[in-house]
Amino acid sequence: MYKASDLLKKAANGERLTPEEGLRLYTEGDPETTMEVAHQLRLQKTEPGLVTYLVDRNINYTNVCTTDCQFCSFYRLPGHPEAYVITRQELGEKIEELLAWGGTRILMQGGHNPDLPIEWYEDLLRWLKATYPEIECDCFSPSEIENIAHLEGMSMEEVLERLHAAGLDGLPGGGAEILDDEVRKRISPKKTKTDVWLHAMRIAQRLGMVTSATMVIGFGETIQQRINSLTRLRELQDESLAAHGNGFTAFIMWTAQLSETNSMGRSRHRDKYGANYDEYLHTNAFARIYLDNFTNFQASWPTQGLEVARRALYAGANDFGSTMLEENVVSQASAFTEREPHMSVYRLHEQIRLAGFEPAQRDSRYRIVRRFERVMTKEELAPNPIPSRLSPTNATI
Numbered sequence: 001m002y003k004a005s006d007l008l009k010k011a012a013n014g015e016r017l018t019p020e021e022g023l024r025l026y027t028e029g030d031p032e033t034t035m036e037v038a039h040q041l042r043l044q045k046t047e048p049g050l051v052t053y054l055v056d057r058n059i060n061y062t063n064v065c066t067t068d069c070q071f072c073s074f075y076r077l078p079g080h081p082e083a084y085v086i087t088r089q090e091l092g093e094k095i096e097e098l099l100a101w102g103g104t105r106i107l108m109q110g111g112h113n114p115d116l117p118i119e120w121y122e123d124l125l126r127w128l129k130a131t132y133p134e135i136e137c138d139c140f141s142p143s144e145i146e147n148i149a150h151l152e153g154m155s156m157e158e159v160l161e162r163l164h165a166a167g168l169d170g171l172p173g174g175g176a177e178i179l180d181d182e183v184r185k186r187i188s189p190k191k192t193k194t195d196v197w198l199h200a201m202r203i204a205q206r207l208g209m210v211t212s213a214t215m216v217i218g219f220g221e222t223i224q225q226r227i228n229s230l231t232r233l234r235e236l237q238d239e240s241l242a243a244h245g246n247g248f249t250a251f252i253m254w255t256a257q258l259s260e261t262n263s264m265g266r267s268r269h270r271d272k273y274g275a276n277y278d279e280y281l282h283t284n285a286f287a288r289i290y291l292d293n294f295t296n297f298q299a300s301w302p303t304q305g306l307e308v309a310r311r312a313l314y315a316g317a318n319d320f321g322s323t324m325l326e327e328n329v330v331s332q333a334s335a336f337t338e339r340e341p342h343m344s345v346y347r348l349h350e351q352i353r354l355a356g357f358e359p360a361q362r363d364s365r366y367r368i369v370r371r372f373e374r375v376m377t378k379e380e381l382a383p384n385p386i387p388s389r390l391s392p393t394n395a396t397i
């Protein structure tokens with residue numbers, strides 16, 4: 001059996017670790033050395049001096065949900081006085097603010113709303129594409145797709161094909177948490193199981209859509225269960241890359257955000273949950289090593305804060321995430337975004353340069369949109385408002 005230090009050498013040479021080797025490295029390896037190797041791999045696999053970011057906006061189209069995940073502070077049951085579904089006027093205003101910032105994508109997700117038929121999603125996507133054709137629509141997560149399929153009595157293939165035809169460009173990786181059903185049954189018993197989550201991604205990738213992979217740690221899961229989750233992602237990545245070359249664009253991980261506003265945060269077992277910054281950085285570095293078929297790893301400033309996100313750029317990450325412009329989900333569980341809900345482009349540049357890299361704007365497929373070889377001023381990176389495309393006839397719903 002290899003020692004952890006031998007496993008790091010093996011990984012540094014580009015050899016894949018088995019799940020058993022991964023478990024040994026993760027549990028016995030020195031975190032600092034693991035981060036160094038992860039950083040070396042990142043320098044080999046992505047442009048070394050560059051850290052990328054995306055100008056996009058998170059939009060939560062509805063907070064209505066019937067799934068009762070134990071860690072969620074965002075949802076409201078149908079009929080709750082704070083329940084909402086976004087209007088086109090509201091959506092359009094948000095997108096126009098994004099366009100002013102030079103944005104290229106919206107990431108739109110919501111609860112499992114039992115009152116929205118598939119036609120609602122199709123109409124919304126068609127309207128988005130007709131009104132804002134330059135904006136890429138990465139919307140809904142596998143569990144939302146499963147919810148629509150259940151409500152409509154359709155397969156997930158049918159749902160995804162119809163939404164893709166209506167304008168859906170990508171399926172974000174939300175709702176993966178830990179891809180191990182023992183954990184999922186405990187923290188979100190009504191939510192999508194591992195095989196279904198992966199199958200939705202498999203279909204989306206086959207359809208040529210943009211997809212990302214995520215993992216959230218700190219639900220009281222074991223290290224083995226984290227390895228199981230990463231292994232399932234690695235297997236699907238192998239499968240999709242071999243079948244058609246379109247796999248996950250990136251891996252993004254963060255820590256569970258637990259507070260008095262969610263069931264896990266109020267639980268008498270609260271002390272067993274959560275993960276600290278060191279664990280976040282170590283896990284991110286381990287994931288860079290273990291997921292040898294992924295290219296891009298994103299630092300999560302919304303959950304970890306700016307200092308830790310900058311450190312993550314030396315623990316395997318090559319991307320600083322996005323401007324977001326608003327955040328409504330983890331903010332309600334007292335995440336960093338409660339204090340700083342969005343990041344201006346200037347502030348993103350500042351953070352990336354502070355970490356010692358050159359910032360570059362990318363699109364959702366990680367293609368470089370713009371490089372910034374010199375330091376830009378606040379004025380140069382300020383938003384430029386655009387004429388509104390909303391009118392009483394096109395924004396009435």
Ligand code: SF4
Nearest residue numbers: 065067068069072111
């Ligand atoms: S995490 Fe998503 S699916 Fe779970 S309760 Fe919250 S909104 Fe619903």
